[in-house]
Amino acid sequence: MNQERLMKILLSPHVSEKATVVAEKHKQFVFRVAPDATKPEIKLAVEHLFNVQVEQVRVVNCGGKIKRFGASFGKRADFRKAYVALKPGFDIDFAGQH
DSSP: OOHHHHHHHEEEEOOOHHHHHHHHHHOEEEEEEOTTOOHHHHHHHHHHHHOOOEEEEEEEEEOOOEEEETTEEEEOOOEEEEEEEEOTTOOOOSSOOO
16 A cells, blocks of 8 residues: 555544543544545554554544524535554554653
């Protein structure tokens, strides 16, 4: 797989209350990913960037909310997120403390 493509698949970690509960309970991490990213690409990108082994990847397409600004309406952008489950014994440390 192309190294440049792998670097563009993961956009950012998705931080929310649900993502925190899933990380603690099921050892899963949530990432915002490129809209055209596939499960095998996401798996390779996480393994390459964080030096871990991925057990499972689940993907969700999230529609953007419709917001109102006075008399006009607007829409937030749609996005795609991936729930990545790691194999036992592996962990991702976003804080970078060693």
